[in-house]
Amino acid sequence: MKKLGLILLLLIGFTKVHANCATGIVPVPVVDSVTVDLAGNITICWQPIVDPDLEFYTIFMVNPLTGANDSIDSVAIGTTCYTIPSGSNNSDNESIELGVVGVDICNNNSAVGANYHNTMWLRYTFDVCNASASLVWNDYDDFTSGPNVLYSIYVSVNAGPYTLAGTSLTPNYTYTGITQGPTYDFYVMAVENIGAGPYSSSSNDVNVPTSTFLKIPAFNYLYSATVVDSTEISLQFYVDTVADISSYNIKRATSLGGPYTNVGSVTAFTGMNPLVQYTDNSDVAANSTYYFYIVETVNTCGVAGNPSNIGRTIWLDVTSNDLEASNTLTITPYEGWLGNVKQYDVYRAVAGVWESSPVATLPAFTDTLIYVDDITDVFRGDGEYCYKIIATENLVAHVGGLPEATSISNEACTLHEPLLYVPNAFAPPSPYNPEFKPILTFSAPESYLFQIYNKWGQKIFETNDVNEAWNGRMHNTGKMSQVDSYVYVIKFTSAKGEEFSKRGVVTLVN
DSSP states (O other): HHHHHHHHHHHHHOOOOOOOOHHOOOOOOOEEEEEEETSSSSEEEEEHHHHTTEHHHHHHHTTTTTOEEEEEEEEEOOOOOEEEGGOOOOOTTSOOOEEEEEETTOBBOTTTTTOOEHHHHHEEEETTTEEEEEEOOOOOOOTTSSSSSEEEEEEETTTTTOOEEEESSSEEEEEOOOOOOSSSEEEEEEEEETTTTTEEOOOOOOEEOOGSOOOOOOOOOOOOOOEEEEEEEEEOOOOOSSEEEEEEEEESSSSSTTOEEEEEEOOOTOOOOEEEEEEOOOOOOOOTTEEEEEEEEEEEESSOOOOOOOOEOOOEEEETTTTTTTEEEEEOOOOOTTTTTEEEEEEEEEEOOOOOOOOEEEOOOOOOOOEEEEEETTTTTEEEEEEEEEEEOOOOOOOGOOOOOOOOOEEEEEEEOEEOOOOOOOOOOOOSSBBBEEEEEEEEEEEEEEEEEEETEEEEESSSOOTTTTOSGGTSSSSOOOOOEEEEEEEEEEEOOOOEEEEEEEEEEO
């Protein structure tokens, strides 16, 4: 009887110690957080179960493909955190759902799925046009305190220490001010009780590469601005065709300080020649003034910037001096070349024909220059003299291996008043002065009239040929006129369209 009583006592005592084995109830562990560290490891932490029959904990993960609760590992009692190494989880690409259950010595489990927490999965989109990163993540709403969570966003620049970039009560945040070149890393920390804690959870780390930035032009160079005619100016500019540019604005002003107005644009396209040609014919008056030009890029986001160097056209003005037989040229310099100006060559056209060589070569200058051209050796034509200036750049290393640039001014012309010389006598028998002819310079020959009258008013000679002289005979074919005084009449029209006439007396002598 004593032996039977001892057995019953032991059974009763064993039943009291392992009460859960009888009830089958194991308390559910309270999970504090599931967090991802900067290395990509996932750690789940929970509060220990107070149960004398507890034997171990089992970690479960929701299978993202099947939705099943997969057991991934078991840990001994006394353990309150479990880590899944970065190489064994997919926290950078999805939200991972984890939970923990307690298992007693009788193999009873706490409820599976009653305390699952999701990791925060952080991802981003990069706004190229605004140079900002839009960060989004799933809510961390698994804290036992409820969904009132404050999210803190941390950033590291160039692998430096993480600093607080900002906070949010919603699972999104826009980080602005990203510049091209540095590397940017972000993670988000959720803190329960709107930041009061005590528990928190961190997201995965994301890296925002700045290689997706707009490619800024490495160069934008106004190579030359040259006058085509009074209404057109030709521009050449060299551009970086690799840059993310949609178009180029051509801007013009009449003073260096502006204002600059847009006179046209060139659309960028794949495979375009980096040396771009553009002709400005928008209300151009190149004979009246010079112009300043600048080329401005417009990137693929529609933002204008990266202006080129400023180029100024050469403006030429010319006035005539009939008494001194000279023309005065007023020249403004070219501006904007990388190598500055080497020289200015002055070219002249007489009677509409351009001379092959410059009449002068002038050194570089920085302000308006006055040059006087003596025309005493070129008295011919209708009195019109035209000039143009060709500027040449100094030797310099240009982007793209461009040669030294040139720029041509406007063509400026001036008209000289006709010059008329009439001898007062001539001697037909003499070998030295046998004919009578006015010497006329700068007149339009088609408007010329030359007449001779005797003292009785009879017209004895007439011609419209400026090169024909009176030889003293009646109409240049009859008998020789007697020694006497004769009246001459000269009428002509100048190159400016002005009518001139002169009447006088010439004496025919032996």
